[in-house]
Amino acid sequence: MANKEDLTRFATLGFEDFRRLASDKSLSAYEKIGFPDSYREGKEPEIFADILRKLPRLDREGAVVLDVGPGCSDVPKMLIRHAGERRQELHLVDSAEMLDQLDDAPGVSKTAAFFPDCPELLERLAGRVDAVIVYSVLHYIFVDTNLWRFLDTTLRLLAPGGSLLLGDIPNVSMRKRFFASDTGKRFHREFTGHDEDPEIQYNQIEPNCIDDAVIFAILQRARSAGFNAYVMAQPAHLPLANRREDIVITRP
Ligand SMILES: C[S@@+](CC[C@H](N)C(=O)[O-])C[C@H]1O[C@@H](n2cnc3c(N)ncnc32)[C@H](O)[C@@H]1O
Known part of the structure; x- marks a missing residue:
């Protein structure tokens, strides 16, 4: 029998697999997003705190926020509450099956799509977004679609001073x-x-x-396009800090 705490049992998932997991009532919210419980249960408040540290505009009243691949565990629930308290415009893009697991709330718009294949939303958000969260998602995008189209498209959404967090990247x-x-x-x-x-x-x-070459190529491409881009460590107490890292890209 597969070891329920073995992360590798979720190693080869794609967008379509996540639809199936989201609809499987036998799974916990953490398993629906591809993690054994031990990697996420009780740890998501610390993950959310780290996201807030890396995206300071997430604290702004009225900010425009986009979460690509929010999943359905505690992180997006904390984000929805946080956005409501600050009257933010929060956009969530994931499969319909995953978004259905999250309650509707004022100021929250859900787009059921495989990002960046959502032209109307991209048009609406171009140059307006203060904070984009792509947490624990880049490694799926890397396999499922063209990384550079994803990056270029996402950078176009940033408002001046806005930032993109490519978080929890397994390197x-x-x-x-x-x-x-x-x-x-x-x-x-x-x-x-x-x-x-x-x-x-x-x-x-x-x-x-994803290896060092991909990480540094992302930094270089973003910088060449006029953005500031940095690799950042995760705090040591996060569950995968010994082998995952984050990239923060900011429009000057
Ligand atoms: C590992 S989960 C991460 C969930 C959440 N960001 C977190 O860290 O708690 C990956 C999520 O990304 C979504 N996803 C993967 N590729 C995507 C894409 N191209 N567009 C939108 N969502 C995507 C999956 O459906 C899944 O909900």
Whole structure:
């Protein structure tokens, strides 16, 4: 039987798989978004706090906010409450099945679409958005569609001073650095309960994986287009901080 706490059982999901998970009543809200409970349960307030730290305009009264792939667990629920308290215009884009799990609220507009294939919304938001959240979603976009079309399209939405958070990006190069370290080896032994070191292979093609080259290429493309772009660490207490990182891109 598959280990319910094994993250790899959700490793090869795509947008269409998430529709199925969202409709499966036997799953918890965390499992519907592709995480074993242990990775998210009780941890989402800290994740949301980190999102707020990285996107300061999320605190603004009346801000225009877009969440691409909000899923249906506590993070979007906190975002909806937060937006309501600040009379913000909050746009959520995900599958209809996923959006149906979230309650409607004043100021919240739901667009059932595979982003960026939502031309009317893109038109409406062009140059107006103060904060775009793409949290734990980029690795699916990387496989499902053209990364550069996604990035260019999303950057066009930002208002002057607005920011895009590409959060919780699994970086296979960072993962290898971690599991090659003494700390990573100890972590692996404790997690698996076995004495062997993790197996790490270098100099091989890694299909569908984001690595350092992709991370730096995103920064370079955004900067070349006139935006400031930075890689940022996750706080160490977040569940995947040892092998995931964030990118923040701001329109000057
Ligand atoms: C791992 S979940 C993350 C959910 C939420 N952002 C969080 O971190 O709690 C990925 C979500 O992204 C959605 N998704 C994936 N690709 C998408 C796309 N191209 N457009 C809109 N949503 C997408 C999935 O349906 C799913 O709800």
